[in-house]
Structure formats: C-alpha cells, structure tokens
Amino acid sequence: MGKAPRPLSPEAIEQIARRFAALSEPMRLKLIHALFEGEKSVNALVEETGGTQANVSRHLQHLSQAGILARRKQGLQVFYSIADPTIYDLCELVCGSLEKRADQQAAVFAG
C-alpha cells in the first residue's frame, strides 16, 4: 500500500509549482543561502553574490512576493530575511538527496 495522497486541485498544483519555481534559479538560491546567516540589506547581498543591483533587487522582490522572504525598510535601506522557516528543511532535504546521489555515482566509478 502506498501512502494515501491528498486530493490536489489544479489551483493547488499551480501554487506548489510556483513555490518550487521560486527556488529553481541559482541567483535566488544564492540569496536565500546568504540570508541563512540572518537579515541583510540589498547592497550587502549585491556585494556578497556579485550580481547586479537591478537583478538582485528583482529576485528579492520575487522571493518576497512568494512569501519566502520578509522585507523591512529602514531609512534608505531595505533588509530582507527568511520568512518561511520550511525553506531550511526544503534545502536540507534536497541537499541530502543530491549528496546521496553523488555518493552513489562516486561508488560506481570507484568500483
């Protein structure tokens, strides 16, 4: 017996797809990874990631609207931080799964 799957409406499917899509771009993952250390300003993230200011700003907005990041404006600066704690677990799950795959591949080559 498999697990009993929840019924999923087309709208729910769409929402889930959008959530995964938000996490499917390298620059956005870099930003999320940088924010694992804590709240940071746009400028700090621009310097840390090496991206252009425009691009970083757009990706941060994308993640913010997706509910993944929180936005706090203070004076001239805007600070972003992780808003959805499940992001940690999601990344851990995927990293773990990919590491296992890599290990298996390595074992194949090692004989």
Add this chain to the structure above:
Amino acid sequence: MGKAPRPLSPEAIEQIARRFAALSEPMRLKLIHALFEGEKSVNALVEETGGTQANVSRHLQHLSQAGILARRKQGLQVFYSIADPTIYDLCELVCGSLEKRADQQAAVFAG
C-alpha cells in the same frame, strides 16, 4: 546565532536549482502525485492526467533523468515509479507551508 550554513559551490547551487526546477511544472507534479499511488505505465498516466502522450512521455523522461522517477520496461510498456523518497517529504513540506499561508489569508478576510 543562525544555523551554520553549509558552504555551497556554484555547481552545487546549479544542481539544487535543477532539482527544484524539475518540480516546478504543473504537469510534472500531476505525474508525481499520480505515482504516489504506486508504479504506473505511461498510458495509464496519460489517461489519468489528460495530457497528450508525447508531453507525458517527455515529462516522465525529464523526471527520470533527474533521478526522481525510476523506469522499468516490460514488453511494450514502460512503468514509472517514485525513485527518490524525499519527494514525499518535499511535497508535504510545501503543501503544509502553503496551507498555513492560505489559512492566514483566510483569517485576514474573516477579520
């Protein structure tokens, strides 16, 4: 103190992004969801999802090459099944997170 993030090489970031991208399309999520019930043939998945045979086949191959699905050929038919068990947890995490968000939205409208 935040959690100590693992260092992530650009290649690792790319891999993670690809994994999330594989899960970012509604038709692929439909297929994965259908396979939560167990192994199924391409034709069964075509009928269940209502997609065209070509499109379903392409998405199945995509998921298979990503290591998410397993492929088993038997006579004329090809059977696909979930190969990476973390997929269950990934979907549960995202569903839970989105449900919580929806509840909060609902609470706002309910006053």
Add this chain to the structure above:
DNA sequence: TTAATATATGAGCACATACGTATATAGTTG
C-alpha cells in the same frame, strides 16, 4: 532647494522550455 545614496522599475534582448503534430523506434502478434 539641490545633491547624494539605496532601492525599484521599465524596455529590450537572449535564451530556455512547454506544447502539439507528426513521425520514428521498439516490441508483440498473426
């Protein structure tokens, strides 16, 4: 007010990818 700084946004280009139609391949049956 003007100048300076931090962030956001508009326009256009380049590229990726999802889709349908048609066809190819592989395996089975007669």
Add this chain to the structure above:
DNA sequence: CAACTATATACGTATGTGCTCATATATTAA
C-alpha cells in the same frame, strides 16, 4: 514477413523568464 501497439523523439511555435542598461522613486543630508 506485415500489422498493431506502446513509447519516444524531431520539429516548429509560442510563451515565459533572466539579464543588462538606463531611469525612476524614495530617503537623507547639506
């Protein structure tokens, strides 16, 4: 062998999205 079935693939098209460059907005300081 030919006919049939299940799956995969080639091709063209349409759409989405990431990126850069330039500019706009907002906030602070002089």
